[in-house]
Amino acid sequence: MRTTTSDALFGRAKTIIPGGVNSPVRAFASVGRNPLFIAKAAGSRITDVDGNEYIDYVGSWGPMILGHAHPRVIEAVRKAALDGTSYGAPTELEIRMAERIIGIVPSIEMVRMVNSGTEATMSAIRLARAFTGREKIIKFEGCYHGHGDAFLIKAGSGAMTLGVPDSPGVPGGVASGTLTAAYNSLPSVQALVDANRGAVAAIIVEPVVGNMGCVPPQPGFLEGLRALCTKEGILLIFDEVMTGFRVARGGAQELYGIKPDLTTLGKIIGGGLPVGAYGGRKDIMAMVAPAGPMYQAGTLSGNPLAMAAGFETLSIIKEDPAFYTRLEAKSARLAAGMQAIIDGAGLPLVQNRVGAMFTTFFTKGPVTDYTSAAVADRAKFGVFFRGMLERGINFAPSQFEAGFMSIAHTDEDIDRTVAAAKDVMSAI
Numbered sequence: 001m002r003t004t005t006s007d008a009l010f011g012r013a014k015t016i017i018p019g020g021v022n023s024p025v026r027a028f029a030s031v032g033r034n035p036l037f038i039a040k041a042a043g044s045r046i047t048d049v050d051g052n053e054y055i056d057y058v059g060s061w062g063p064m065i066l067g068h069a070h071p072r073v074i075e076a077v078r079k080a081a082l083d084g085t086s087y088g089a090p091t092e093l094e095i096r097m098a099e100r101i102i103g104i105v106p107s108i109e110m111v112r113m114v115n116s117g118t119e120a121t122m123s124a125i126r127l128a129r130a131f132t133g134r135e136k137i138i139k140f141e142g143c144y145h146g147h148g149d150a151f152l153i154k155a156g157s158g159a160m161t162l163g164v165p166d167s168p169g170v171p172g173g174v175a176s177g178t179l180t181a182a183y184n185s186l187p188s189v190q191a192l193v194d195a196n197r198g199a200v201a202a203i204i205v206e207p208v209v210g211n212m213g214c215v216p217p218q219p220g221f222l223e224g225l226r227a228l229c230t231k232e233g234i235l236l237i238f239d240e241v242m243t244g245f246r247v248a249r250g251g252a253q254e255l256y257g258i259k260p261d262l263t264t265l266g267k268i269i270g271g272g273l274p275v276g277a278y279g280g281r282k283d284i285m286a287m288v289a290p291a292g293p294m295y296q297a298g299t300l301s302g303n304p305l306a307m308a309a310g311f312e313t314l315s316i317i318k319e320d321p322a323f324y325t326r327l328e329a330k331s332a333r334l335a336a337g338m339q340a341i342i343d344g345a346g347l348p349l350v351q352n353r354v355g356a357m358f359t360t361f362f363t364k365g366p367v368t369d370y371t372s373a374a375v376a377d378r379a380k381f382g383v384f385f386r387g388m389l390e391r392g393i394n395f396a397p398s399q400f401e402a403g404f405m406s407i408a409h410t411d412e413d414i415d416r417t418v419a420a421a422k423d424v425m426s427a428i
């Protein structure tokens with residue numbers, strides 16, 4: 001496929017934007033080719049500036065669960081824009097958005113809108129420290145909670161992809177406040193809690209990991225975290241920025257029946273516009289300014305356009321009782337097709353999937369944590385990624401990211417994806 005325009009734009013971009021992109025994973029650094037510059041998208045498809053069209057499984061890294069440019073979402077944003085783009089003052093739609101989120105996510109009694117997943121997790125950690133009076137947090141190796149200082153310790157996503165899980169620039173004092181455990185290992189968490197008794201404010205976890213590739217919780221893991229947090233007076237924070245409204249209507253907490261103390265959200269609740277949120281128990285959220293002393297603020301938090309896009313997205317999902325059943329059928333169809341290729345050729349690959357988020361790891365597996373994910377063959381994944389792109393299929397450009405199905409993907413899209421994968425994998 002011809003990508004001369006994208007290549008030229010990348011050359012221009014690199015001179016004035018760090019790495020030529022506004023978020024590292026977009027640079028395709030780990031998959032051995034220049035990134036595509038996108039011109040437009042609709043439904044399950046994206047089109048690059050050279051006119052190449054792709055079936056898209058990135059979906060803006062999760063937000064586009066309805067598919068790109070859903071007409072009702074576009075219309076909601078267009079209508080809202082006619083009345084202004086931001087007021088810096090409260091609006092009724094923010095109340096309706098809060099009611100909608102509270103009505104769907106089991107553990108959220110009160111919620112604050114922010115502008116990104118990173119803002120949501122940074123705020124949730126500050127709130128946990130304010131509420132408990134404790135300072136340390138526990139996160140998991142390979143989990144990514146945005147680029148806040150406290151989280152860039154053995155982080156996943158782009159940090160893992162680029163091999164900088166511990167970023168420079170994070171002060172030692174901050175890093176020492178973050179303890180890291182192994183995902184799916186309750187003993188590793190217990191050991192940290194025992195060694196820091198009374199000092200741990202929160203455990204923050206991706207209830208289904210997307211940021212070392214998709215890694216589901218083993219049976220009992222989330223339940224164990226819940227019990228440990230309850231026993232030790234530690235707040236359990238589910239980072240559902242990716243899993244929220246993705247793996248089930250009420251997110252992973254509905255799917256696994258676990259009630260966290262705080263939840264962070266993002267991506268889907270913005271319908272593609274910049275939105276994050278954190279919420280949970282009323283007694284905890286009551287500490288957030290101006291109701292309480294814990295300060296957090298944002299010029300564009302809850303702005304009319306983002307609320308319009310997010311509210312319409314959640315409304316469309318809410319109106320369709322069969323939404324997640326249909327989404328599951330699409331995701332299962334793709335997984336079955338891929339598994340048939342793996343089994344048929346006896347390939348040393350393993351698929352992890354929870355609902356409409358998934359990863360094919362280039363290792364025999366099982367992949368249950370950072371260590372077992374990190375051994376995946378990145379070079380082979382790069383060959384797979386480039387081969388699929390050449391055949392018009394856009395997968396996540398990193399072995400350590402999840403892919404996303406939308407309700408707009410058709411059986412024809414999926415069958416074409418499987419056929420392309422069969423072709424590419426026969427040559428790896």
Ligand code: KE4
Pocket residue numbers: 023024025026061116117118119121144145146147157158206210211239240241242266267276401402
């Ligand atoms: P943002 O600040 O990028 O909106 O959200 C940070 C974040 C927090 N928590 C989880 C579980 C997340 O997955 C993310 C962001 N996800 C990545 C994709 N793995 C965003 C893509 C990117 O960094 O460009």
